[in-house]
Amino acid sequence: MTNCKDKLPRIMTIDDETEVTTVICDYFRAEGFEINGYTDSHAALLALSDNTVLPDVILVDIMMPSIDGYEFSRRLQAESRLKNIPVIFLTGKDRGDDALTFLKSGGQLYVKKPFKLFDLRNLVLLSAQVGFQM
């Protein structure tokens, strides 16, 4: 995991809405972050299994077709090389029981849309800090 004092964390973001993924990627790139965006969680999982360089933080939408954010996170938890990557859940849904389900699937932080990109940036930096202990 990256210590943010040394360098900016590497980010992966997954959202099936192309516009959302594009906006997030454009913002973080402009801020100097390295970020890869996916609109398909299958493709994101494939990239994680193929790449030797892993992201320091993953931003994932909850409601997605096929593999939703919870299942995506559960699959990370099942792999020892991936399970320690902090996952921030981004949701447009009313919280409902999702606010605890994210924890069950290994998520680190739950953020409700809409959010400000600047705030998301700060949350990424916090999450990437070793331990992110409270």
Place this chain on the structure above:
Amino acid sequence: METNAIDSTMPQHLATEGGTATAGATASKYGAVRMARYLLRSFDDCFDVCDTINRQVQERVERNDIESVFREIECLAMPVPDTVSNIIIGLRIPSLILEDQWITTRPIRPLQLDFSKSHKPAVKRTDKALVMAHDVKSFFDLIAFSHYLRNPEGLKAQGLELATIRKTMRMMIKKLDGVKANFALIVTCAIESGEKTTANQSSEAPRTQA
């Protein structure tokens, strides 16, 4: 931009994660704790978290244990750096409460918690601003604060409307020593001129200040 970083150093002795920490006597019946973190930007985010966890605990915990579990779910907080009013709340949730098989099969009527003996937020007003400070150690304290904000004996009794203060509210935290409270949740908001007359009636001073 104003910074919400009053004190970002969290009590490390409370930081055990990954299901290895022990809960209080009652909560430990429901498994090792896991830290759930939520971004709170407004009262509404706080209400959402309180309502969800309240409902989930009520569905999964024996009725006689509900209040004890609420009091044993430890609540921590940290500010999000470089933001005006964003904080992250951490709740140490017993893991079995997350499991669907623990949902009770009997029809339940939610237990109405008695907040009459819990501490109330300290409230201080000036001509232009209202400051509320509420000490928080457990989820019970957080839900008590939520109850205070939403119910007639709380804000409305002081001539204030949640809808009005919501427009200008800012939330901050101040770290405390963890003995009686882990942090003070501090809410500040502007008071419009029409509210001033009734709002000036209370003279209670905050126990904690930003």
